[in-house]
Amino acid sequence: MKVFFSAIMIGVLILLCLSQTQAQAVIQDETLVIVLIKASRIGNTKYVKLLLDQGTNPDLKVADGSTALIWASLMGHADIVKLLLDKGADPDSRMIDGSTALIWASKKGHINVVSQLLDNEANPDLKLTDGESALLIAVQKGLTELVKLMLDKGANPDLQSAAGLTPLMVASLNGNTAIAGLLLDKKANADLQRMDGITALMVASMNGQTDIVSLLLNKGANPDLKTSEGKTAADYAENPDIKSLLNNASVNVN
Numbered sequence: 684m685k686v687f688f689s690a691i692m693i694g695v696l697i698l699l700c701l702s703q704t705q706a707q708a709v710i711q712d713e714t715l716v717i718v719l720i721k722a723s724r725i726g727n728t729k730y731v732k733l734l735l736d737q738g739t740n741p742d743l744k745v746a747d748g749s750t751a752l753i754w755a756s757l758m759g760h761a762d763i764v765k766l767l768l769d770k771g772a773d774p775d776s777r778m779i780d781g782s783t784a785l786i787w788a789s790k791k792g793h794i795n796v797v798s799q800l801l802d803n804e805a806n807p808d809l810k811l812t813d814g815e816s817a818l819l820i821a822v823q824k825g826l827t828e829l830v831k832l833m834l835d836k837g838a839n840p841d842l843q844s845a846a847g848l849t850p851l852m853v854a855s856l857n858g859n860t861a862i863a864g865l866l867l868d869k870k871a872n873a874d875l876q877r878m879d880g881i882t883a884l885m886v887a888s889m890n891g892q893t894d895i896v897s898l899l900l901n902k903g904a905n906p907d908l909k910t911s912e913g914k915t916a917a918d919y920a921e922n923p924d925i926k927s928l929l930n931n932a933s934v935n936v937n
Contacts, residue, residue, distance in 0.1 A: 716740070722751075728763055741772035742772055756788040786811065816839075822866075825857060827862055849871070852883045858894065896920075
């Protein structure tokens, strides 16, 4: 996601060397856009404000689809994010790979920026081209506070990736009971299946996550669901305690 423009440093130097009036007269519109993105990236609040106050469109993009807001969010510059949003920047503007300011802020764990974006109605359910959402990324990284924030702001706990992966499956793989609990408290469906039929319970079982298996069963996960190969969670379990939990649950279900 690197932006390479020969005009960037020229534009920044112009802004640094000239007065506001001179800068407005000299810099062309296209250079202003490049400088806005560069200033947002490096955290130069003064020049972001200058450019916005003189009417530079905060939503103009460069070749990869990135905007000033996306760069400010990626770098965690909360003050610049606020300036851009106050000037009407679109929080859901997307790069060519589908990424948004919220997705980048989530990847970097900038919870204050994520909060700002969500407060400005950023859509937490937009996905990358590979189907990953901001919530799924936060779950992968184990960012519990970020996960809670997005769920509280209405993120879909069951949003699946292109391969059918859910946030609950990822939490189950990682053995993260805190995040799994948050997802289940928001009514995440424990029985959703990947394209091959794998469920969160199967993921936890095959990876020896006893606490997750117990949690999922207590929340009503079906131990008798089968994959496309006809296997159940018990078939994947090598841990005897997990196999016992699953077998007992299967008896109770039947």
